[in-house]
């Protein structure tokens with residue numbers, strides 16, 4: 001099992017009156033599986049995705065990422081595990097403005113010690129970014145920027161790709177193209193995908209769907 005979330009509860013400090021944001025969430029994902037998490041705004045989807053990616057702490061329960069329990073880890077250990085296993089794509093493209101397309105795509109893989117020029121060249125081609133390698137983010141359309149962000153994530157060769165509304169900033173046609181590319185690349189890489197989305201149309205494309213309601217899996 002790649003991701004195992006057991007009875008996880010999460011509160012944000014200072015929000016006790018409103019109750020926990022996640023209230024005993026249990027779910028699991030196998031390697032290579034794709035899972036869509038839907039739910040109303042504020043239901044805790046992004047919070048759960050952050051916890052699955054070892055980006056934040058939880059209050060009770062346990063999460064195992066590729067067999068490693070997260071709760072005993074300190075911040076440094078969590079960061080190391082994250083670099084090793086996980087990559088992230090958000091609604092905001094989060095590219096580094098002073099780096100070119102190619103440099104942005106290579107950046108995280110280099111930090112993680114997984115530089116691979118051949119893989120980078122393949123991703124640039126698959127993502128239709130040939131000829132754009134030396135451009136800067138501000139010289140790209142939104143769809144192109146998100147393709148760079150997807151390439152940067154997949155250059156890490158993650159076991160788990162966490163994607164939070166990855167096409168939420170794109171128009172419908174561009175969104176469909178970019179989503180298709182992301183899904184093809186994820187499946188070809190044998191990575192698992194944990195997708196947070198409001199779009200039922202996108203959720204329907206994945207292996208499994210879960211719905212979060214008031215911090216619980218419905």
Ligand SMILES: Nc1ncnc2c1ncn2[C@@H]1O[C@H](COP(=O)(O)OP(=O)(O)OP(=O)(O)O)[C@@H](O)[C@H]1O
Nearest residue numbers: 012013015021039040041042043044045046047048
């Ligand atoms: N850092 C934080 N500090 C305090 N409260 C937070 C924090 N982050 C999120 N929350 C609260 O936790 C709840 C769940 O937020 P979360 O972002 O996980 O929901 P979501 O389902 O992803 O929502 P959306 O679909 O609108 O993005 C919300 O009530 C939100 O206000």
